[in-house]
Amino acid sequence: MNFDFAFVLVLATFVTGVAWLADTLLFAEGRKEVLLAAEQSADGQLPEEVKEKITRMSWWADFSQSMFPVLAVVLVVRSFLVEPFQIPSGSMLPTLQIGDFILVNKYHYGLRLPVLNSKVVPFNDPERGDVVVFKYPNDPAVNYIKRVVGLPGDVIRYQDKIIYVNGEPQMQDLLAKLPPRSPQTLLYNEKLGEVAHEIYNDVQAPNRTGEWTVPEGQYFVMGDNRDNSNDSRYWGFVPDEMLVGKAFAVWMHWPSFFSIPDVTAMRSIN
Incomplete structure (x- = not known):
């Protein structure tokens, strides 16, 4: 429970x-x-x-x-106003590390009533590239964090590990092969709309191809660790009423109880 x-x-x-x-x-x-x-x-x-x-x-x-x-x-x-969360998995690597403690802006997308989560005062709409916390549609008691890829009305296609938004491929620049001699992971700089951020692709992971049309009032989200993320490619869209807020900063890194919290890890989230 x-x-x-x-x-x-x-x-x-x-x-x-x-x-x-x-x-x-x-x-x-x-x-x-x-x-x-x-x-x-x-x-x-x-x-x-x-x-x-x-x-x-x-x-x-x-x-x-x-x-x-x-x-x-x-x-x-x-x-x-603001709610803290801890990152429990690696689905948002390299942007967010396991053990990062983040701050989420609760009013950015509008004021919502606690528990009911119903919006009473609307503000901004999510934008492509935003990192959002939301209630997992299949189990609203669980919070997920992903990046917004598709907005209402968008046609999203994922092919050869590249995102296409309404037919336009989103730019990727290779930054590094990790490790260099026998690469297992490729580090890319990707640009979604106006937001540039880094992603991981697993060299050995199979390509997944799919196309989705985002319904009104819902969003298509993906993790930055593309081949190791349970996201909209597998379970569908995030309704607006499931949004919790926009993640905007890491304020501490504490991977385990027996480690020393690292407050020098403070940074903004892109």
Whole structure:
């Protein structure tokens, strides 16, 4: 079973907010009345420790008062502004390494309600070449990250490991053969629209040929590690409502728990 952090965060914020509000409306005034009565009985000479005991909140109200503002801020930032993600696989090599921690702009494509993910305020549309995080259409509890290749209405063809957009091949320049003496991987610089980025092609991987017409309101996405990516070539398109946001920066590289986090890996994502 997948852990839905967004749902838990919304629920925790709601519960602590309601608890704090309930204490304020139902119990705070009663504590003041008890304190006033006690002070009158003691002719105003009530010790401070007694006053503190009388006005002390119950544990659940105190906890809610402390946690609600923190949870509310985290909810707003994570839902509408920026959310961190970790790269768990090599499908976006060489752009993103396994263990990269990235930041995703949640409002770039519009403001969406948490959990429901429905768009309430539209902003920009995805552009060709954007690196996007989205909910995997076959399992919305799982987040994927890929590069936008096809926009609504585009005809995408993949042949001989070259992308054709509406019949136009996307330029590739060979940068390196890895390793040089017995190449297993070819490093290319590819240009999708106005976005230049690097990709890997596996020398021994078979060519995959296909053609797809992108429906309205959906997108065709691919990984930069072309022969090692589970993407739109295999399971189809990404609906707009599945988009989470645009990846814009790597802020840390931490490949394993026992390694040392590398903050010098900070960089923008092209």
